[in-house]
Amino acid sequence: MSQHTNEKQKRVQELYRKKKREDSSHKIWTVIVLLCVIPVLILLVTSALFDLGVPLPEFFGR
Numbered sequence: 001m002s003q004h005t006n007e008k009q010k011r012v013q014e015l016y017r018k019k020k021r022e023d024s025s026h027k028i029w030t031v032i033v034l035l036c037v038i039p040v041l042i043l044l045v046t047s048a049l050f051d052l053g054v055p056l057p058e059f060f061g062r
Helices: 002-051
Strands: none
């Protein structure tokens, strides 16, 4: 009986560790995607405002 419980516990631990590894991988990719998407959105909004005739801030060298 104890051996059956140990095997079951080992399987559960294995699944838990595997899931934890996958979760950390997803978090890393989420951060990478956010770091790429945010600047693109900022540039998109800035270019749309520029097309509408809104003057650009001094930060952009104008």
